[in-house]
Amino acid sequence: MGVEETLRLLGATLLLLPGVLGGNWAVWYKPGYICAVRGSSVVLPCSYDYPDTYISYLGTYRYEVQTVMWCHNNRDCLGTSYVYHSGWGSISPEYRHRAEYLGDKQKICTLKINDIRTSDSGKYRFRFETSHPRDKVTGRNGVTLSVSELKIIMVPSRMNGAVREGDSVTLTCSTESCSPTQTELSWFKNGRPISHTQTPANTLRFNPVSYQDYGNYSCAVKYNINSSISQFTLDVKYAPKNTSVSISPSGEIVEGSSVTLTCSSNANPPVQNYTWFKTNGAAVWEKGSGQSFTITEISPGDSGQYYCEAQNKHGAHNSTAVTVDVQCLSSVAQGLPPLAWVGLGAAALTVTVLGVTVICVKRRKAKPGPEEEPQVAEENVYNNVLDPLPRQEQKHTMVDLDNELSYSTIHFQPKNPPSEPVDMSLVNDDATIYSEVMR
Structure with missing residues (x-):
């Protein structure tokens, strides 16, 4: 064996020994398992090492990393499509503009993936290639990424999200397989952002819950509304509120006309019973039921104050009384303006003249x-x-x-x-x- 061949074998042997000539051939993933929420961004921490130099029969040379790459579900990270490739390798369309290499060509190989999708679940591996044509390393252990969906959990738990006004309720935005505590979240009510500075980012607390809190809630990764889950309905049950009465037609009520009173109220579940009452001083009379109450051919005796009571299984609420003031026909006539009297007089005179003319015509024909x-x-x-x-x-x-x-x-x-x-x-x-x- 010649001297040259001996040196080459010695150099190769030294490269295989840990700590010889500057470092080991290795890739580390810490941690080896990461859970991410769909729509969020995830960072895959990574570092690698290699010897500083290598010895050939021509001398000692320094290693230089020339190409780095990441692959998805590929054992040797060799193929036609990559998550990231610093050279001329083809980038998968699924990761184009989403994968970002945060490392370098020294010892850091961290990868960031934005807008995580469910299809991103799987094992990711890093590979680097040096200036020596035979020294190419793939970290086969890889890092496993699990993608989870957000969901809202209500405490205390209620069937169909139904609670009663006055209860204490907490909504938590969570996942089944991982914790989103390191993910910035946003809350939405009926599709509009709401503030939640009084609680941690992943919770909403209502103490006590009000009927105004009724609505559809969702949580999402901040700045990415597409990551929101299906809406969660917070169904707040409450007794009737804001009960009121309207009169139709509006304006002056004339004797002999028809008047309808309508009761309106806000309740959940909806109002089940409406009852009408008439008051006159301390006296109260029940007048009818139903959301509308109609008085046909109204008379002055129907004048008074009316109110309605709205009721469901959670309670009842009365409206403010409205006044019904029926005007007699004679009073209406006295209230006519002067021009109206002139018109009536002219009409009466015209009728009289026409009547006399008819009589004269009949007499002339005799x-x-x-x-x-x-x-x-x-x-x-x-x-x-x-x-x-x-x-x-x-x-x-x-x-x-x-x-x-x-x-x-x-x-x-x-x-x-x-x-x-x-x-x-x-x-x-x-x-x-x-x-x-x-x-």
């Missing part, structure tokens, strides 16, 4: 009798019937049959001729005809 002269249209009729009395006792009678004046002369034929002639001097207007009739 035929004159055999002893009557035709009526003179469009003139008023004035008739003076003179009895055979002294002229100073004669009476003149005027009959107004229409707004338009018509005049006619009526002659009565006595059995004996009149003792005095008719005095026509009474006719003093061309538009007016006076007739004297003597018996």
Whole structure:
């Protein structure tokens, strides 16, 4: 065996001995098992070691790490796809832009994976390759990553998350296989972030719980809403609250109209019974049941104060009383404004004029009798019937049959001729005809 071959074998032997020429060939994972919450970021701590130099037949040379890589579920970390590769190796699409190498090419090989997915569960191994073509090492022990889902646990436990107002309740965001204490968490109610500075990040405490705490809760890894679990419903049971009465139609209530009172209340479970009451001083009368109470053809006797009682199995609550004030029709008429009275007067006058006009038209259509002269249209009729009395006792009678004046002369034929002639001097207007009739 030549000198050169002897030196080569000696160098190889020295490399296999621990502590010789600067270090061991090794990869360490601490810890070897890590649990992470889906959606969070996880760090896989890693370190490695190798000798500082190696001896060849040409001399002593320093080792230099040229390539580092991480692989998933690959025993020798040799393949076509990697979690991370510092050289020209292909990166798996599942880890592209998510895997981050925090180590170097000296002794640190820590890896960080962001936005952990359920599919990331498994064993991860680190491999490094040196400047010597045969000196390539894979840490086969690897580190095992377990991915867990968040869930909410309520204490004390209740079926379907139902609690009663006034109880003390704690919600804890946890996992089945690992603790998220080192993970920053956010809480949401009905999809909106809520603060929880009064408690540790993974708990919400309600002491006591209020009906306003009712809602859907979820927890998620901070800055990653996609990691939230399905919503947990905190079902707070409580007696009716905020009970009120509304009146329809609104405004003044007139005698003879129909009025409906409606009761509204907030309760869980919903209101089971509604009862209506009427009060007048200290007296109280039960008037009916149901969410709505209708009074048809309302009268002044229905005036008073009304309220409703809402009830479920957890209790009852009364509304504030509302006043029902029924206005009589006569009172409504007295309250009309002046313009309304003018309108009513005009309407009444119009009806009167139309009625008189119809009467006149009917009279004009009637035929004159055999002893009557035709009526003179469009003139008023004035008739003076003179009895055979002294002229100073004669009476003149005027009959107004229409707004338009018509005049006619009526002659009565006595059995004996009149003792005095008719005095026509009474006719003093061309538009007016006076007739004297003597018996």
